[in-house]
Amino acid sequence: MKARAIVLSTLVAACFAFAQLAPAPIYAAQVPLSAKQQALVDAAKKDATFDIIATWRPAEAKAIFGAFKENYPFIKVEQTMMAGAVGFERLRAEFASGRRTTDLINTSIIDLEKAGMLQPWKDWLEVFPKTKKKTLHSSLTAALEPGGTYALVYRSDLVPKNLQPLTYAKLKDPRLRGKIGVNIRQYYFWDAMYPKWNEEEIMRYVKTVIVPQQPRLYNGSGDGWEMLVRGEVWANPVSNTHQYFARYAPKGVKNIAVAPDFAGVESGKPVALLKDAPHPNAAKLFLHWLTSDNGQAALYEHRGRGNPYDETNIVGRWFKQHGAKLFEYADEEREAKARESGAQILQLLGVPVPER
């Protein structure tokens, strides 16, 4: 008995000793840091955490934050899983109440900018001069998640063979009545899904093809994908196409094809820094990491969002193959117009839209 106790205590002591011998964790990147960078890292250590609103699912978030923490293990990341519109509403409540918890949000930033809720990181390029401009929002308020893709996707096992490959024009086939999905939340992205048409043509198309087909309305692109996977809808003009392919492919979901004729790619979806964020330095380190090769690779690998000009990823190949049109995210005018026509489209579909 005594001997067993001695052996056990020796083992425990040995383990403890080995733990002490383990190499110290490497904080921050391997390259030597400039004085400004070091100051930011030190301030971020004090913040110790940041909070982001994003729709990243737990598995995606775990992988992305895990990759980030390989470089910055001293920062704890908290995510509130929420779509952009809902997140905006949450942020307005936070700003109005003065009780702030969120530092970053992954959404379109036009409304946030108008509401004065963003904080430009003015010396971003001074702190990190090598930041790639393509991954940075021109206002210096946000890092850009690589572009989302927009397309018509369909179930190749359910859509009649003689309609395949399915095109937008073929959606008017009576066999597809009630089997087309339409997202009421992203109502202002029709021009990205139909990039070769102008506003008038889009409206005419929606009136003459989509509305008479009595589409299935859903709330958020995820709902639409879920219905497509279950076979509840057969065709879906949808955003974030490759993001969902990346999500569903590992789960063995097959038989979902992309229509070949039109496609659109957004230049990037902002991850924006909020005004008076409670943990600005930790949040800035994350923003910068997102713009790095590591960050962009993690976003591609776990979110299916790749650089459309880089043909080594599926988005880039797809972009070239389908001659997809690239939309610059910062194009406020386009987005404002798209929202206006999107509201009209919603009304055509019988959805009451309150004024904004």
Next chain:
Amino acid sequence: MQLVEAASEVYARKFLPRFNLTNFVLAGTVAVIAYLVLAPIFFLLWSSFRTALPTPANPGLFTLRNYTFVYSNPTTYTLFLNTAIFVTVCTSIALLLAVGFAWLIERTDMPAKRTLFVLIILPSSVPSLLMGISYIILAGPEAGLLNRLSHDLFGVKPFNIFSLPAMFILQALSSVPSSFLIVLSALRSMDPALEEAAAVSGVSWLTTIRRVTLPMMLPAILSAAIYTGMGIAETFEIPALIGVPIGFHVLSSQVYLSLRVWGNHTVASAYSVIFLIMLIGLVYLYQRATRHGFRYATISGKGYRPKLIAIGRWKYFALSLLAAYLFVTLALPFFILVWSSLFPTWQTPSMEMLSKVNLDSYREVFGNANFLDSVKNTLILMLVTPVLTVALISVASWLIVRSNLSLKWKALLDTLTFWPHAYPGIVLGVALLWFFIIVNVPPVWGTLWPIILGLTISYMPFSVRTLNAAFIQVHQELEQAAYVSGASWFTTFMRVTLPLVLPALTSVALWVAIHAMRSLTVPMFLTTRGNEVLAMLLWTYWDNDMVEAVSVIGLLYLVICVVLSLLWRRYGFRDW
């Protein structure tokens, strides 16, 4: 006799309007209730006249634009019409079933009535959210499991959850248990002599129902109809899950869309005010319908049990109907949640798929820190909300039933505690959002307290009514004896009065705990980082298309709700 008079004198002296600890506690409780009930609604009203929720660039101004927009918008009138149709049709279906079930249980010779009673009210533990989600998977027109089975067997796909009839039926089925309880208690307190007279005169039981039972029950059915109608008008989950995709919008789903999807807080407030006025009208009607008799129904005794109607072979039909109701409301949702939780993405049930069953979804959900935080928060909610509710309403109820306040003040307090019955959960959520953002007194925004306070307000009407009935049934002699013996009001209240109504308090506490766990509409707009509860997580996961995670949490939820409901039935609701 002298002792009784002396006791009454002491009793009266205890409540003279003077400043002491007792009066301070009593007045303080009333003030807290008044503040909780009225302040958020004031801010809801105020917000409906603002241009925007304050932000750094836009502090907001006074405007009539929200109302101009709402009333000049033709879709608003469609919303009124849709809400009226939704409430009327669902209430009618729910009442039809509830009256039928209540009659079978109370007046006929059905076998195993106690078990049937429990089974009929058990579906009330299935949250509407889960019911809606389950049926989207079960009865989707193209890929729904029921349609696939039917297609394989008969070559047709007859079910379509995305249709008005399906939406109405689903909502009605969710509302059956509450209607059933109201109708059952009315039926029980009704004198069966007339029915028996009809039977003795040789009238068939079907004619007796038509000519005697139903006309006698009409007032009770009317009050049950208004109560059920209010519940249906407030409901948000099924209109949001099924109504929105088919373009059938009602007021509750419109408040949600205005705020959450279009991000317009002030228009949402304007819609909420309209919704509130509509519900206040229904509460007024309900109070008128139940003003007489209902309050004392619990103490009306019966000298004998009524002669039970022998329904012969019809009992098999009745049993089949009940079995179908249970199959639809409990078994099918349970099965579909179990099945979909066993795969990382939806798979149609088949023998082949059985070999591919795995627990990956469980591992993912249980390993998620958000889930564990939500469980912790939900447990806190389920503990604190009943305690706070019971603490407030026991004093309020004592004041209404026991104190020597004037009738006018009692009526005022009674109305005050019943008032939140007119607050739809979603409207209360919006009102509290504004209240805590603008006033934040007490300064608890961002914690669990706004949700706890919201739920406390929400459950006050039911709790006060239950406790009032309990207080009425307990005589004052024991309290008077305590006062005569020199006990203070507080000591008497804590050591004599409350123990006497303990079963009713337990019942209220359990009921509040179950409903606090299920509530989605109140936490919907009050959730911030760190105060997420399970119901909200469930909604978030559904909103983010994580069906497998929804199934895992839903299943856990369902099991806990059913167990708690059975506990409530065992230790709280002892009517049977």
